[in-house]
Amino acid sequence: MSxxxxxxxxxxxxxxxxxSDGEAFEVAPEPATLxxxxxxxxxxxxxxxxxxxxxxLDYADLEAIxxxxxxxxxxxxxxxxxxxxxxxxANGLEVRxxxxxxxxxxxxxxxAGAVGRGADEPAAARSIAAEPAANEPxxxxxAPWLLPVIDAKRGEVFTALYEPGGDPKWGPLxxxxxxxxxxxxxxxxxxxxxxxxxxxxxxxxxxxxxxxxDGSVRFRGxxxxxxxxxxxxxxxxHVVRALHVCRLAAGxxxxxxxxxxxxYLRAPDAKPQ
Amino acid sequence: MILGIETSCDDTCAAVVDADGAIRSNVIxxxxxxxxxxxxxVPEIASRHHLELVDAVTADALERAGAxxxxxxxxxxxxxxGLIGALLVGVSSAKAIAASRRLPLVPVDHxxxxxxASMLGAQPIxxxxxxLVASGGHTFLARVDDPSTYDVLGQTLDDAAGEAFDKGARxxxxxxPGGPEIDRLARQGDPEAFDFPRSAPGELxxxxxxxxxxxxxxxxxxxxxxLADLAAxxxxxxxxxxxxxxxxxxxxxxxxxxxxxxxxxxxxxxxNAVNQLGAQVWVPPMELCTDxxxxxxxxARFTSPLPYPDYLALDAQAxxxx
Ligand SMILES: [Zn+2]
Numbered sequence: 001m002s003x004x005x006x007x008x009x010x011x012x013x014x015x016x017x018x019x020s021d022g023e024a025f026e027v028a029p030e031p032a033t034l035x036x037x038x039x040x041x042x043x044x045x046x047x048x049x050x051x052x053x054x055x056x057l058d059y060a061d062l063e064a065i066x067x068x069x070x071x072x073x074x075x076x077x078x079x080x081x082x083x084x085x086x087x088x089x090a091n092g093l094e095v096r097x098x099x100x101x102x103x104x105x106x107x108x109x110x111x112a113g114a115v116g117r118g119a120d121e122p123a124a125a126r127s128i129a130a131e132p133a134a135n136e137p138x139x140x141x142x143a144p145w146l147l148p149v150i151d152a153k154r155g156e157v158f159t160a161l162y163e164p165g166g167d168p169k170w171g172p173l174x175x176x177x178x179x180x181x182x183x184x185x186x187x188x189x190x191x192x193x194x195x196x197x198x199x200x201x202x203x204x205x206x207x208x209x210x211x212x213x214d215g216s217v218r219f220r221g222x223x224x225x226x227x228x229x230x231x232x233x234x235x236x237x238h239v240v241r242a243l244h245v246c247r248l249a250a251g252x253x254x255x256x257x258x259x260x261x262x263x264y265l266r267a268p269d270a271k272p273q
Numbered sequence: 274m275i276l277g278i279e280t281s282c283d284d285t286c287a288a289v290v291d292a293d294g295a296i297r298s299n300v301i302x303x304x305x306x307x308x309x310x311x312x313x314x315v316p317e318i319a320s321r322h323h324l325e326l327v328d329a330v331t332a333d334a335l336e337r338a339g340a341x342x343x344x345x346x347x348x349x350x351x352x353x354x355g356l357i358g359a360l361l362v363g364v365s366s367a368k369a370i371a372a373s374r375r376l377p378l379v380p381v382d383h384x385x386x387x388x389x390a391s392m393l394g395a396q397p398i399x400x401x402x403x404x405l406v407a408s409g410g411h412t413f414l415a416r417v418d419d420p421s422t423y424d425v426l427g428q429t430l431d432d433a434a435g436e437a438f439d440k441g442a443r444x445x446x447x448x449x450p451g452g453p454e455i456d457r458l459a460r461q462g463d464p465e466a467f468d469f470p471r472s473a474p475g476e477l478x479x480x481x482x483x484x485x486x487x488x489x490x491x492x493x494x495x496x497x498x499x500l501a502d503l504a505a506x507x508x509x510x511x512x513x514x515x516x517x518x519x520x521x522x523x524x525x526x527x528x529x530x531x532x533x534x535x536x537x538x539x540x541x542x543x544x545n546a547v548n549q550l551g552a553q554v555w556v557p558p559m560e561l562c563t564d565x566x567x568x569x570x571x572x573a574r575f576t577s578p579l580p581y582p583d584y585l586a587l588d589a590q591a592x593x594x595x
Contacts, residue, residue, distance in 0.1 A: 045585040059373045075358045079365045086369035268317035
């Protein structure tokens with residue numbers, strides 16, 4: 001069955017139909033839109049209508065509607081969630097909430113291509129790294145851990161750490177970039193395991209952390225100083241793609257539309273108008 | 274059948290109205306008490322609650338109307354003015370509902386909704402008429418010659434009348450929202466005990482910000498302030514300002530019909546005073562005076578709808594269109 005997915009956690013508005021035959025019809029925003037003023041109200045529904053039309057589907061043909069629930073920009077998340085819920089309600093569908101950070105992590109992995117798949121595609125593995133892999137010889141062989149970083153404004157980022165393959169290690173959290181650098185450094189120490197060589201135990205097998213997202217671009221300096229690799233500014237990995245929202249939604253249980261709310265991660269500012 | 278959605282401030286509203294102005298349902302989920310502890314509407318809290326409530330309120334409005342989405346011919350939604358984050362919840366929801374049925378959608382000016390609220394129901398007011406809208410968010414006088422539009426004759430230059438009540442109530446140690454609290458206490462007081470300023474800027478404009486300062490000074494001056502007298506005198510000053518401008522507008526326009534709207538229309542002294550103006554007065558039931566979606570669906574009857582897909586990129590506007 002087909003899925004419609006969307007994400008509005010950053011300044012970009014992303015939409016995708018993953019049709020039952022496996023074909024994807026996607027509006028994948030350019031990385032430059034992340035730095036522009038958000039315009040979700042003007043962009044989201046046109047993008048949704050466009051991918052539905054390209055896929056040749058009506059809303060009633062869908063199995064469910066998937067939506068990135070953040071964390072991210074509050075107003076953006078509400079536009080995405082309100083849209084997904086209303087479309088689902090009007091068509092008797094369930095909504096599948098997906099973490100926007102998990103979708104961003106899946107995008108990092110996809111763009112990183114063959115990193116970690118071993119020796120068959122070493123060139124691709126190297127091409128994605130901001131720094132030549134020679135910098136950290138031990139890490140070049142291992143798949144990088146994935147660090148999606150969404151700009152949370154007010155000097156903070158929303159972030160979480162995922163293992164290759166997408167298993168969450170920690171997060172989501174709202175952190176200052178310096179806190180993230182510290183946190184990520186500590187979390188990246190590989191836990192000792194049976195079968196480790198003495199070299200492994202000496203800490204040479206420290207995991208590479210590969211970061212992307214508008215927050216990683218903004219705080220590139222702080223993150224790179226902590227040994228975190230950040231994808232190049234023009235990489236598509238910085239955009240939360242609705243294709244990954246759809247793919248992750250395949251493993252998420254659908255819920256009644258009204259039960260879906262953004263993952264704000266922060267209490268509201270309690271200042272009256 | 275028109276489905277209306279309104280989320281411009283702190284009430285989550287949906288309603289179903291027929292083309293002839295009959296109200297089939299008018300559901301209002303008020304967040305008033307939620308914001309009470311802050312002494313005013315907190316935009317982010319309001320927006321979060323709109324999102325929590327909007328689907329349920331919409332479903333409730335349809336159910337009470339005995340209708341389903343298949344019966345809806347047009348969707349109407351408030352696009353402004355109001356709190357931008359709050360407006361966008363309703364706009365996003367309305368666009369998605371309309372798009373999923375390829376229905377036409379009408380973007381409605383919230384103030385147009387207030388101005389035409391008296392055109393709903395069994396005895397609608399007929400243009401031309403004068404309209405006084407006073408609430409916590411707006412205070413203005415308009416003339417309506419054609420229901421598709423209105424001309425603002427005068428408006429507040431600073432605080433809204435409802436805001437003046439809120440701020441006055443806070444100074445008097447009363448609760449929020451201030452209007453009903455002051456109204457209640459004023460009944461036990463002498464409205465002529467204190468002389469508060471009736472500021473009269475411009476031709477038909479209003480100004481209420483000096484009033485609360487004046488109340489503050491009175492409270493500082495008095496060792497044992499007579500709260501009921503102060504409340505009654507303060508209320509008299511707000512009502513006098515509203516009524517004096519309305520009277521002047523009648524003289525200038527020669528109109529003889531008046532509709533009042535906005536939450537301040539609940540004020541008992543204002544109701545009495547406008548009834549003594551010698552005009553025919555329409556005071557709609559309270560649920561049509563305060564923010565509601567029936568007035569939005571009602572106003573949509575006088576605005577040309579956007580056909581699908583022309584509204585997909587529709588945005589909200591925090592400020593009134595000039
Ligand atoms: Zn209003």
